[in-house]
Amino acid sequence: MQFEFSSDKTYDIIAIGRACVDLNAVEYNRPMEETMTFSKYVGGSPANIAIGSSKLGLKAGFIGKLSDDQHGNFIRQYMADAGIDTSNMVTDKEGHKTGLTFTEIKSPEECSILMYREKVADLYLSPDEVDEDYVKQAKILLVSGTALAQSPSREAVIKAVELARKHDVKVIFELDYRPYTWGSKEETAVYYGLIAEQSDVVIGTRDEYDMMENLEAGEGENEDTINHLFKHQPNLIVIKHGVSGSYAFTKDGEAYRGHAYKTKVLKTFGAGDSYASAFLYALINGKDIDTALKFGSASAAIVVSKHSSSEAMPTVEEIEQLISEKENQ
Ligand SMILES: Nc1ncnc2c1ncn2[C@@H]1O[C@H](COP(=O)(O)OP(=O)(O)OP(=O)(O)O)[C@@H](O)[C@H]1O
Numbered sequence: 117m118q119f120e121f122s123s124d125k126t127y128d129i130i131a132i133g134r135a136c137v138d139l140n141a142v143e144y145n146r147p148m149e150e151t152m153t154f155s156k157y158v159g160g161s162p163a164n165i166a167i168g169s170s171k172l173g174l175k176a177g178f179i180g181k182l183s184d185d186q187h188g189n190f191i192r193q194y195m196a197d198a199g200i201d202t203s204n205m206v207t208d209k210e211g212h213k214t215g216l217t218f219t220e221i222k223s224p225e226e227c228s229i230l231m232y233r234e235k236v237a238d239l240y241l242s243p244d245e246v247d248e249d250y251v252k253q254a255k256i257l258l259v260s261g262t263a264l265a266q267s268p269s270r271e272a273v274i275k276a277v278e279l280a281r282k283h284d285v286k287v288i289f290e291l292d293y294r295p296y297t298w299g300s301k302e303e304t305a306v307y308y309g310l311i312a313e314q315s316d317v318v319i320g321t322r323d324e325y326d327m328m329e330n331l332e333a334g335e336g337e338n339e340d341t342i343n344h345l346f347k348h349q350p351n352l353i354v355i356k357h358g359v360s361g362s363y364a365f366t367k368d369g370e371a372y373r374g375h376a377y378k379t380k381v382l383k384t385f386g387a388g389d390s391y392a393s394a395f396l397y398a399l400i401n402g403k404d405i406d407t408a409l410k411f412g413s414a415s416a417a418i419v420v421s422k423h424s425s426s427e428a429m430p431t432v433e434e435i436e437q438l439i440s441e442k443e444n445q
């Protein structure tokens with residue numbers, strides 16, 4: 117199966133959601149309590165995906181809200197320098213701050229993130245700040261699940277999805293579950309279900325689908341997930357299983373398996389965002405799903421071997437080289 121996108125659009129991808137700051141432990145292989153220095157990067161899953169896409173040569177835009185301070189300025193400048201259109205990244209005028217993510221790298225297998233997301237600017241994006249003329253110019257609207265966690269960002273995203281559907285923009289829903297900003301699991305399941313059913317492509321980890329289905333982690337089955345979602349809008353469902361790889365299922369009954377590529381892992385976060393940007397790059401460029409899965413896995417393998425999520429996003433050449441090395445081994 118090949119995915120068809122409208123050809124008359126200005127942007128390949130417009131992402132909506134948070135653009136934040138990551139502070140990644142400089143001294144690693146130790147708990148955060150013993151980490152004294154951190155390196156600053158732009159972060160936030162949809163921002164990382166936009167940066168990754170732009171680095172791969174896609175024309176990317178972003179809809180979001182930034183704090184009116186040095187952190188907001190840093191994010192806007194970094195994203196503009198990365199080639200992303202920032203015209204629809206609005207500045208918050210009510211004193212809301214940039215979300216901060218501190219990362220802890222205890223070992224390559226034991227990594228975690230600590231998010232400071234109280235009253236963060238990105239969750240104050242309001243529906244009137246989502247411009248129909250902008251959304252309609254994209255081939256893909258990339259929706260981050262975390263942007264549904266609170267109002268008014270939740271309504272802004274629902275509006276963007278409705279506009280995308282109206283203007284033949286494919287909606288890609290990255291479940292991107294971050295517990296900190298949600299009120300309850302039931303609430304998450306309601307909004308995840310609502311948007312997943314209206315999306316063309318859904319991407320998430322098995323645990324995130326369990327969240328969508330209001331199940332305990334590990335209880336859900338891929339077959340039940342696809343049987344349910346294929347009764348609705350989605351044509352393609354991607355289910356990730358960490359280092360065990362990923363699966364893609366199409367509405368017409370095809371199933372594909374993606375394998376993770378072995379690499380020297382520094383930390384595991386950033387895997388999902390790099391995977392999504394390269395997978396979508398491949399789809400937009402008319403590659404088949406097997407190839408898109410390889411692109412996703414290769415991009416993730418590169419990012420998990422490096423220190424950041426955004427800055428480490430690879431080029432097409434790096435991805436192709438890694439695939440060719442691994443497939444010829
Ligand atoms: N340790 C690893 N080594 C190599 N590749 C990996 C590793 N972990 C994950 N990947 C690759 O990244 C893909 C996505 O990983 P994962 O399922 O952990 O997503 P995620 O939980 O969304 O990531 P994140 O930790 O960024 O939130 C996997 O399908 C796999 O190809």
Ligand SMILES: O=C(O)C[C@@H](O)[C@H](O)C(=O)CO
Binds near residue numbers: 136159229385425426
């Ligand atoms: O998604 C976030 O807000 C944090 C990220 O930027 C971080 O790099 C990460 O966890 C990526 O998966």
